[in-house]
Amino acid sequence: MHVKQAANVLELLEYFSRRKRPATLAEISDDLGWPRSSTFNLVGTLADKGFLYEPRIRGGYYPTPRWLTLAQAVADAEPLPEAVLLLASEIAEESGETTVVAAPAGTYAIFIHVEVSKHAIRYFTQVGDRIPLYASSVGRAILAQYDAEERQALYRRMQFERFSETTLTSIDALEAELRRAEERGYHQSNAEFQPDLAGVSLPLPVGPRRLSIVVAGPVSRCLGRRSQIADIIRRGIRRFDDTLAPASPAVQGK
Template structure:
């Protein structure tokens, strides 16, 4: 956890420290694992967990492990909406300058979750409903986010969700995916080459330093979203990603 806020309420800081530790551990932990990860006394941890269980923010599983609770889902959904609202001016700017649909997505339950979209004015355009989830390996934003993670984490996501191929151009095996992610890390952005939908190309970039893994993209028909489009789009995507990052990290 970061530095404690001066004049902060200690019990509140401790509650969020526990929630973040459970999240970092993959969503569920034992009491002893929590105790080993924090300087908090065991009775304090137990008391805070009991309170959070009563409120529904933590649940205790039959095997005695503690997991994130269902009431956090509503908070997360609300935060995702706010994240989308914060990004919309930058997405609109991308549409105004490039003429193609702009999107934002976050990593959520091993999937890419669309949290904002500003559509192109073209009649033939890319459209993905906000709130929809997609496979990480088959979307531009998903691959941009995966490239921010280490290979073991990527292997875990692939093992849990599989690598289905929505189109013949989709990546279907883990070694090809890891090679693609290395290329994205070197290049600084990802390309969805008709991997989600035939006829649609997408350029995407991760939001640097985002509190939750996130990315933005511009996408449209391959006839318009070509090499010359990329030359214009990539610098604008980088500017927009940096601007969103700065807003997210304002205190």
């Protein structure tokens, strides 16, 4: 389900994050391709609620700090442990590749922490990006933490769209890959969702959360190193055993 009004609010906030200066109603309407009437109604509502203001008279609108205050309160209520942030940073440094911590969001894995590789040619992603659970090693490392009944409930909601020749497009194929990953000791992917991208993932349970951590980069650099990268992730998780929750029995390596 796609609620247009909610999507427009988020699109407006992203617009200001790129623009970094006030915008008039006409500029917002033209830049985002919205009707003037819809733009007027949305901006007026947000201004009435204290989320937009006019820094200068007739100089355009800009978000107020209320966004930051609310976001900070939400983040503070359930932050990622410092150990997880340090773990991701160390794995990124040792592997040389982009490292991401992901959480479940419906039938997707959503990125909640990102450490981008320093290589000129690298996998670039950002917090908030999503990837289908079935079409990614990072998603399957989350699925492995669900029991069979929970997975079947998720499968009924999945579309199993084919993104490439290597995309898994059936429940049977997905379950078979989960079994292979358990035997292998880690989850892996090869251009299933994005071209020329290889990934290696392990589950990262933190308290009651079902998280996963992935190292991903160009196929040319990462495909032949997947076992080595899995060892880097596994060693990293073991270094933080005292501050992370006990490891899940699903695909933690041997």
